[in-house]
Amino acid sequence: MKSLFLKILLMRIHMRFFVFIMSLIATVFSLSVPYYQKEFLDGLLKNSVNISHEIIIFLLLIFGFSMLSQLSVFISKIFSYFEGSYIQKWLSHETYSKTLVLKADNPKKMSAGQALSVYATDVYTACTLIDDVIPNIISYILPILLAPVAIIIMTSINPMLIIVVILSILTLNCLMAIKQGKYFFHNKMFAAIRIGHVNEWLQNMRVIRMLGWTESLEKKIKYSRIKETNNRLAMVTNGSTMNSIGYSAPFFINIIAVFLLIKLEGNKISSGQIFSLLWIFGVLLTRPLRMLPIMLVSITDCYTSIKRVQNYWNQETEKDEVQMKNNNLENTNSEGCDLEIKNLSYKYEGKLLLDNISIVINKNEFVAIIGEVGSGKSLILQALLKIISSECENYKINNESTENMDLNKLRSYFSYVPQDIFIVNSNLRDNVAFEYDYQKNNDNEIIKCLEMSQFNFQTENIKLGLNTEIGERGVNLSGGQKQRVAIARACYANCPIILLDDCLSALDVNTEEKINESLLNGHWKNKTRILATHRLSILPKCDRVLFIKNGKIVENGKFYEIYERSNYVRDFVSTLSE
Ligand SMILES: Nc1ncnc2c1ncn2[C@@H]1O[C@H](COP(=O)(O)OP(=O)(O)OP(=O)(O)O)[C@@H](O)[C@H]1O
Ligand SMILES: [Mg+2]
Incomplete structure (x- = not known):
């Protein structure tokens, strides 16, 4: 079977493309704002007594582009949620149909609790790839890619050094994200095993209590809980470090950008330029730089969930597929057969x-x-x-x-x-x-x-x-x-x-x-x-x-x-x- 991950990604590809275009529009609009902010501020500082028509137009453009950018983000989000629901419906239906034709010995390979966690957790996580993770990744990558272009247009800074700094910070965070992805995978596996134990415990609670086996079974659950907790602890530590790097990144990039601006432009430097530069790094890029690595963790999380759904689907099924219909009682009320x-x-x-x-x-x-x-x-x-x-x-x-x-x-x-x-x-x-x-x-x-x-x-x-x-x-x-x-x-x-x-x-x-x-x-x-x-x-x-x-x-x-x-x-x- 072809990779389910790719299948989900490419399914209704035109809609992914639409989300991409909306994000691109949102990014271009949001990066236009600092350009007009520069023009507005410089104009205002030149002549703060008589406010010209031009300045008012800049102000209106700032407002207009901000609004249009937010509107594009909104449209892209709405469509992503529709797409997510579509995928969820499809995955649930396929998983259900598959369950109907599983071979009788399948439960020996996967406990009911584990199957339940595929239904309850993995199908849901798989959908977040489409309604959350991919749209977010697009909306975080585009500003990072297009910001240097905006900087070249607004100032005479060579953005190479800034790009190198951004890339180094992103690489460091991405390496940590890969590690985080592994913790996520283990976390899911441990949770599925624990759900399996708890399910077994719940289903047979009466007998277990009667036989006095509660303690040993609870120990089993507790033991898997400890393993899960240790993994979670490592995951949280790694995640916090990633967050700290992500949060402090804009500070370093700001310093470098302003330093370069002052060094290169000297006295010609305008207040509007400094303000716009701070706006790009301090406001527009803060979230993308912080969140992109986290999204990479989410993508590995989605990948493992989709893999688990695919493994569930890959279980052996009966030779003949049972159609999904109610009991076909066409032979009722008849006498016996040879x-x-x-x-x-x-x-x-x-x-x-x-x-x-x-x-x-x-x-x-x-x-x-x-x-x-x-x-x-x-x-x-x-x-x-x-x-x-x-x-x-x-x-x-x-x-x-x-x-x-x-x-x-x-x-x-x-x-x-x-x-x-x-x-x-x-x-x-x-x-x-x-x-x-x-x-x-x-x-x-x-x-x-x-x-x-x-x-x-x-x-x-x-x-x-x-x-x-x-x-x-x-x-x-x-x-x-x-x-x-x-x-x-x-x-x-x-x-x-x-x-x-x-x-x-x-x-x-x-x-x-x-x-x-x-x-x-x-x-x-x-x-x-x-x-x-x-x-x-x-x-x-x-x-x-x-x-x-x-x-x-x-x-x-x-x-x-x-x-x-x-x-x-x-x-x-x-x-x-x-
Ligand atoms: N779905 C299955 N897939 C593979 N092996 C199975 C399956 N069901 C039962 N077995 C194995 O096949 C053998 C025969 O099992 P079966 O359930 O037919 O026995 P039985 O005669 O009905 O026993 P009992 O009197 O306990 O009901 C056993 O060794 C069992 O472990
Ligand atoms: Mg029997």
């Missing part, structure tokens, strides 16, 4: 996690997948959904190959209850229906699904019914309640194939039996069902059981059949019964 997958394999970092799996599942069959922890049960379900980039010879749904099937279409065949259930920070209704964007009154349907999932408002102490807020990540729900909300969600989605990943693990046998009667072997009788599970009690109620070992299917048949014929299965079952 599923066929041949020679499915999945390798991760050189390790074969799914090994030539071939499964045929008939329409409306209820199939359980069992096997030891880490044997690959969840991966099979994820491969069916194409969440992981597995390879296979053939994968058909209802005899239709999925090779070129749009991912949204493929996923619309499935209702999926993942092993890690997610709950959004909203009420029960939203968590079952996921229909924020339109006001469809489907409460009866939602309640029916919750009832079939054995989620009972009375016994669960859910006082406000569907309006009950269930909190961020379901902190107000028990593990079993969360599982039943997720089952109700799958029920509401009403897709032809139901994938359930260990969704009974937190339920008692009694509730499991009720869910079996109402849903698994009840309402879902005419759906294709695949359940990854460790629960022994449900297995006799399934049409077929697949036993998976080290990513390979080693047994396939009715539960009692495979139990009779396979030592593996008997050993495994004995571990479950224990």
Whole structure:
């Protein structure tokens, strides 16, 4: 991918050019002011009794050029802010779209907190390149470049010595700015790591407190804070030195300029010339000389942020891009489907996690997948959904190959209850229906699904019914309640194939039996069902059981059949019964 920094810089280049032209106009106007100031003062000193028309015109020109200069600065700033907002919108949209298609194993490489800091900090900093840093750099460089021209026009000083002094001071400050840029980079990195820790801490606060792990985790956060603080200290020291040099620069330059003027022009020197020279160095160039190095620090800051956004974008994505649209439920309300997958394999970092799996599942069959922890049960379900980039010879749904099937279409065949259930920070209704964007009154349907999932408002102490807020990540729900909300969600989605990943693990046998009667072997009788599970009690109620070992299917048949014929299965079952 081409450098994102350059892409942002060159995007809508005509607008950058426009900002440059406005800054140029502002600079020319502001440098015209001291010229007329000289004329005005010299004229006034020559004849302070009779004020001529010429002097009044000079005064009006001073006023007019000052105003025009400010107006040009204002226009350039307004356009820069518009451009900044445009870039922010584009970066946020791209980052969001990218997040939708990240591969399932991406979180292993970048924590949620780090990703959050890309969204919250880096996207914002990247935009300041366009709405603040570049316009400022232009508006600081132009006066420094054009001031010598103004000096030549107004006086007979050779500006070479002044230019050498200005350049030396700028070089010194720029070297310090490069150092400052490195401190900024480290600062951002440390902050992202700390946000990652804090995020982890916040997300698991309940458990951490219960286990008494607060102290060690707080120590981890504190340690990264100390590293960050030390870096910040060095950064502030370096920054203050830069500031001092920047502040005192105009003083030295003034002395040199006036010294040169007196030396070269001797008695011919006019008060207007001295005044204008002091005006240029003491007023017009003070801010550019002080701020230009700081802007160079900001540019490196923007560069690192943009680099971080680019690294985020460069993470591996799924082969097929998911389109950004709402759940495409074109397959709802239909009966189950046939599923066929041949020679499915999945390798991760050189390790074969799914090994030539071939499964045929008939329409409306209820199939359980069992096997030891880490044997690959969840991966099979994820491969069916194409969440992981597995390879296979053939994968058909209802005899239709999925090779070129749009991912949204493929996923619309499935209702999926993942092993890690997610709950959004909203009420029960939203968590079952996921229909924020339109006001469809489907409460009866939602309640029916919750009832079939054995989620009972009375016994669960859910006082406000569907309006009950269930909190961020379901902190107000028990593990079993969360599982039943997720089952109700799958029920509401009403897709032809139901994938359930260990969704009974937190339920008692009694509730499991009720869910079996109402849903698994009840309402879902005419759906294709695949359940990854460790629960022994449900297995006799399934049409077929697949036993998976080290990513390979080693047994396939009715539960009692495979139990009779396979030592593996008997050993495994004995571990479950224990
Ligand atoms: N998204 C992923 N990317 C890479 N490796 C993964 C991913 N998810 C799981 N794994 C690894 O693949 C192996 C199988 O994991 P899987 O989650 O399928 O096991 P499982 O049979 O569902 O186990 P459990 O009974 O604990 O749910 C494990 O070694 C795991 O570390
Ligand atoms: Mg699993």
